[in-house]
Amino acid sequence: MPDIPQPRKTPLQARSRHAVAAILEAAARILARDGYAAFNTNRVAEEAGVGIGSLYQYFPNKQALVAALHRRHGEETLAALDRALADTAGQPPRERLAAMVVAALDLHRRELGLHRVLEREWPAFDEPPASNPLDQALRERMEAWLAESGLDPAKAGTLLRMADSLTHGLLLDADPGAAGLEHTITDALAGFLGLPARPHT
Amino acid sequence: MPDIPQPRKTPLQARSRHAVAAILEAAARILARDGYAAFNTNRVAEEAGVGIGSLYQYFPNKQALVAALHRRHGEETLAALDRALADTAGQPPRERLAAMVVAALDLHRRELGLHRVLEREWPAFDEPPASNPLDQALRERMEAWLAESGLDPAKAGTLLRMADSLTHGLLLDADPGAAGLEHTITDALAGFLGLPARPHT
Amino acid sequence: MPDIPQPRKTPLQARSRHAVAAILEAAARILARDGYAAFNTNRVAEEAGVGIGSLYQYFPNKQALVAALHRRHGEETLAALDRALADTAGQPPRERLAAMVVAALDLHRRELGLHRVLEREWPAFDEPPASNPLDQALRERMEAWLAESGLDPAKAGTLLRMADSLTHGLLLDADPGAAGLEHTITDALAGFLGLPARPHT
Amino acid sequence: MPDIPQPRKTPLQARSRHAVAAILEAAARILARDGYAAFNTNRVAEEAGVGIGSLYQYFPNKQALVAALHRRHGEETLAALDRALADTAGQPPRERLAAMVVAALDLHRRELGLHRVLEREWPAFDEPPASNPLDQALRERMEAWLAESGLDPAKAGTLLRMADSLTHGLLLDADPGAAGLEHTITDALAGFLGLPARPHT
DNA sequence: GATGAATGAGAGTTCATTCAT
DNA sequence: GATGAATGAACTCTCATTCAT
Incomplete structure (x- = not known):
């Protein structure tokens, strides 16, 4: 089992x-x-205005730096989804789904370049997906929401991966301001979940 | 605009x-x-049983090698989609869509490790997406199919990126033999295209 | 001439x-x-449960640390030899020599790992041998004993170096518990001193 | 078992x-x-007038360099001993022993500084002594000679280590031109082997 | 006096690329 | 055309030492 490097102290x-x-x-x-x-x-040390030795006092190696950035992104995502769910309590599933998609897209649009690298260029050191506490929490949120919406909670994991893939794939490669991206992704996810198609596009 | 390196000769x-x-x-x-x-x-030269000098006779630099591999993958994808379309001529859109998804998944399953790297680890040197002839051809196929199926041809580009993202995102991170992956992806794409949801799962 | 670092205070x-x-x-x-x-x-500071700053308050640099360890070893050796000589007062030279060898071997066996490093791995900073007071004292002991035993006191220095070399060379590289090591070394030293060979092995 | 680094190619x-x-x-x-x-x-690369890359083409790492030097020293020692034995064929054991000591001392005197480092400063990476073919050959020479001289062949290993320790210990730390070093060492080894003491010094 | 965060020179090693053979 | 020895810039990481707190 590969050890994700942790901050040294x-x-x-x-x-x-x-x-x-x-x-x-x-x-x-x-x-x-x-x-x-x-x-x-x-x-990095230079840009941070810090000696290289200091960097290594807090991060055991290069990967630990990227891992920390990753973790931060995960935490922000979790918070954003929670907020979206809280803000749309009581509304129909499709609206809540759309709210979550919008939240995720907003989050990603703010740090486009960073995420592009984080998701695509990172020499992926075989991280076991969904094994860390953050991914766990994320998954639990989705399971709860699916169950509560009368949908299949077993689809939580796939839904998350799907949303992630689509967010990055469509946002990063395409024109970032593409209108209707929210609808595009929401429709796809809704399709997967078996929600009825929107009346008209 | 960065130039994708071409084979030297x-x-x-x-x-x-x-x-x-x-x-x-x-x-x-x-x-x-x-x-x-x-x-x-x-x-690479050693494993190929070729002098390193010879490698540089055919590829101007390292990136050109990866670019060639990328191009090869694109060609295989195009061929697979064409075959899927030809094999399902006359059938309803959803069947043809499903056939394409199956074809793409088959293709990727065969060289999982390579694609994982090609899509995720490659230090993406800002290739303008959809600018090369291959992507052009791919897009034309989709536009033709969408028009012919009474769907919106303008969705061709997004459909392709979406399919790509989902294929990689779900296939690579998840258990490769996951049953139902075809349905999962097909449902999502159908949702995006506005095709009616399947009766029951 | 390089100065052996002394404790700062x-x-x-x-x-x-x-x-x-x-x-x-x-x-x-x-x-x-x-x-x-x-x-x-x-x-070292961490293992000692002391701040690194404190370490540098007592030792001006890294080498001073090793030097102190060296000195300690010298003191122990001197004490052990003195004891061996006192314990065998009045006995024939060969018995007293043997007693000293046994004492030195015992001493070294107790901290094998440390001595291995001290004698072999230490980036020897050209310490002038036999220039410090400890080596002086050691040498005087030997000279006195040799004279008192009717042997050549000029051999004291060489005898000490010889004993040191043999103790480390044979004890450290060989199986530490090798039986007869005492006899082996005593015989060699006796040979150097011109003492008659033991009647039978 | 620790792997002594070998030349890369x-x-x-x-x-x-x-x-x-x-x-x-x-x-x-x-x-x-x-x-x-x-x-x-x-x-090293600079002093050799060679690019650092070239050095690493032939030696996988720093240690391999020192190991190669070590090996070279071993080979020279073996050759010198063989020559000494051949030159003194037929003579009494003590003369042959003395010849070997002289040969070894000559060898070491020629590259004093290097040997000092090789034997004493090398961050000894736990090489199992006497496990390599060179040490094997050395030991066989000694065993043959001891048997042929009516002495105990089982003492071969210890004899070699003893000679090595004394050569380095006495030659390196002491004044290099010390007269009588040959006698000093020969006497000690003879004492260990049980050869009769020389009549007078 | 004690601390430990900060430092940065410098070490070992890799690898894309060249070019004489 | 093919080769592969040679190169050296660049990278990651360590550790002796300082000094503000």
């Missing part, structure tokens, strides 16, 4: 927390602006 | 064609077996 | 003496357990 | 053989002149 002091944040910011910026090829630890 | 002689094929085979094998990290030109 | 306070001892213990433990490659000041 | 072409030789020379020179601390691969 949890920064407790104020200065440290600042350094970690600066490093993470710098990493995200470089990844987004220049891609994975230009992403090297020295450059 | 079209090999005409028999020996050359053999060398090029061997190099491509080796490249695919290494990518599939060991991932992009282990993919370096010296290794 | 002689610790007088109780707390300081404790810290120095802890550091020395930790250093010895790491050296013995993991070898010189794993021996770095941060690790 | 056996150089067949003239140019390559030259490069390997130059690298080995440079390595020996640096080790002898500046010690292990100053011994780094970039410096």
